[in-house]
Amino acid sequence: MKKIVMVSLFAMIxxxxxxxxxxAETQAAPAAQPAAAQPAPAAEPTPAPEAPKATIxxxxxxxxxxxxxxxxxxxxxxxPAEVAEGTAPGSINxxxxxxxxxxxxxxxxxxxxxxxRSGKRSMAVSxxxxxxxxxxxxxxxxGFLAFPxx
Numbered sequence: 001m002k003k004i005v006m007v008s009l010f011a012m013i014x015x016x017x018x019x020x021x022x023x024a025e026t027q028a029a030p031a032a033q034p035a036a037a038q039p040a041p042a043a044e045p046t047p048a049p050e051a052p053k054a055t056i057x058x059x060x061x062x063x064x065x066x067x068x069x070x071x072x073x074x075x076x077x078x079x080p081a082e083v084a085e086g087t088a089p090g091s092i093n094x095x096x097x098x099x100x101x102x103x104x105x106x107x108x109x110x111x112x113x114x115x116x117r118s119g120k121r122s123m124a125v126s127x128x129x130x131x132x133x134x135x136x137x138x139x140x141x142x143g144f145l146a147f148p149x150x
Contacts, residue, residue, distance in 0.1 A: 054135035056126045061148050064113045064140045072111035077125045078144065082117060088147060096121040099128055108134055115140035 059067070065088075068074050074091040076083055083093045094102050096116070106112060106129060114129075116122040119142060126139045140146075 057138045058141050059138045072113050074113045077116045077121050099125050111136045113138045116143045118143040
């Protein structure tokens with residue numbers, strides 16, 4: 001199930017636009033049943049899926065770097081080739097493609113500052129972590145493209 005969720009998230013992120021959500025389509029209501037029709041047997045109620053107890057918080061780089069000084073873990077979810085071109089000091093590289101297999105490397109007892117190049121992959125990993133019970137997940141806005149130059 002986790003693989004299906006991760007693959008679905010990855011596929012949605014790779015195909016969806018970054019800024020706009022797709023517009024919902026409306027469907028016509030089904031025609032009313034004739035009065036003589038027998039009522040359908042009552043269906044057993046389906047329990048609603050449990051909503052995640054935590055949410056993702058977006059943070060800017062200044063706040064992320066301050067949080068890192070106070071013990072938060074900075075995680076770069078870009079590929080090793082991208083990381084070789086530069087990354088935030090002290091960050092750990094766990095590429096999006098390896099997040100599911102390496103989930104044990106994401107500490108649950110610390111704030112997790114997730115970043116990628118621009119923000120799509122970090123949001124996918126952040127959602128994956130929330131779905132797997134993590135509660136202290138922060139997405140670094142703008143990704144490494146917004147990293148402050150010194």
